[in-house]
Amino acid sequence: MANGLDDVVAAETVLSDVDGLGGRLTIRGHSLPELAGRWRYPQVVRLLLDGFFDDLPDDAKLAQAIGRARVEVFERLQPMLPALVPLDVYSGMRAGIALLPDGDTLTDALLLIAAPAVLTPALLRGKRGSPAIVPNPQADHAADMLRMLSGTDTSPALATALDTYLVTVCDHGLNASTFATRVVASTQAGLTSAILAGLGALKGPLHGGAPGPVIEMLDAIEADGNAAGWLRAKIARGERIMGFGHRIYRVRDPRADVLKAVVRQLGGAGATGRRLAFAEKVEQTALEVLRQAKPSRSIQTNVEFYTALLLEAAGFPAEAFSNVFAAGRVAGWVAHAREQQTTGRLIRPLSRYVGPVPDLVA
Incomplete structure (x- = not known):
């Protein structure tokens, strides 16, 4: 038996491949250097989601839709911020995301992709006693995240840096959080349920907490x-x-x-x-x-x-680093969840019992 499922193939995917010996990461046919710093995050979101939603628009319209999703997340969750701010910033983000609809439409997906970028700045500002800032639906996704954090427009260089980071961590094979996401998605649960599983796995210090x-x-x-x-x-x-x-x-x-x-x-x-x-x-x-x-x-x-x-x-405190990781990885989780829902089956591995065996005959 493979300890920790090492070398066990648990899914076939078109989304990403990690070549550990060659040191290469491929995302839907593109090498990481092809994407990072060249494609904006909404473009990579479209690349990941392509084929999993019939109503997926082109790059420009998808970027606009993500902007509108940021506003909708803010409007839905702003009333809950007083209850979320006292939690640690990661738990507050996770609890806020749990309040989003648990469907499997493109609208549901975009709310989930927008949520970490909206909630993280709002929670950090709340901990400082400052009001949350309303998203700008016309702004670039990474730039708007930084504006909602600092309260002012950030430099293009810093916005590009954060955008490159979001692209760099958007997907990475069948890591612990992505596998957890796919397990829940395989039950045909909604996207929010699947993403919450990914968030739970990412919180650990051996994964996104590092x-x-x-x-x-x-x-x-x-x-x-x-x-x-x-x-x-x-x-x-x-x-x-x-x-x-x-x-x-x-x-x-x-x-x-x-x-x-x-x-x-x-x-x-x-x-x-x-x-x-x-x-x-x-x-x-x-x-x-x-x-x-x-x-x-x-x-x-x-x-x-x-x-x-x-x-x-970029101005994020260390306790929020996993939140920003989630803001990039959530697009990959959504894509994996939809791939599992549409092409996979219920994930149900076997276990080997090593405990005591009761007497079967008196």
Whole structure:
């Protein structure tokens, strides 16, 4: 039996392929470098949803529809914000999404895709005692998310950076949250039920909960002043170095390079540039320490490391990093849910009982 279902093929999909040995990510026939920084997030949403909704419009009209969906999510959920704000920001987002209709139409799908981008800024502002900002349906999706967070129009460079991030994390094979989404969708439950399963899986520290601790690690190393010593001590205690290693990739995570390039474009002589320069030194030190400590394993930089730097530069606190991850991944979840609903069957694997057996004959 494969431990953790390693190497078990549980679904056939047209959506994405992760080549762990070659370090390549393919999304509906396109390599990640083809999409990231070249396609806007609504375009990639259309790419993912193509074939799963009969009324899917063209790129321009879909971008407009996502804008309208942001407004509708805000109108539906604004009255609930006082009850959601006291929760941690991820639980508040999840609880808000649970209030959306549980259908399987394109309208239902777009509400779910819009919801994390609307709820995350609203909840963060609520925790600061500031009012939530109404979405602008005409704005670019990533730019509007940043405007709803800060209260002002953001720089085009920062909006492009966040958009590139959303594209980069939109889908990634049959990871834990996507598998959870497909299991629920296979019961013919609605899209909201399926996406809530994905959100539950993403919350775990071994999945979407991982980027936040990267910031804590960088801060601790900077305070300590000895990166190599700090990292060696952590390994000696049997603890994980955050931002390094991946269950599938045996080489460098291709998403790390995409995001590193984006963060470099945001750099310069300011705080972001100094943070990046420090992080790059930590990265090189960590790779060398890991190579020495674990010579039989190839542990490389993963998507979490530069995700943390990008989202920090965009103004998101570490506790909201998983929310922004969900804002990008939700399109992939919706596509997988629809693919499972329309082409799959009920997912019902077997288990092997290893407990005590009662006497069958007295």
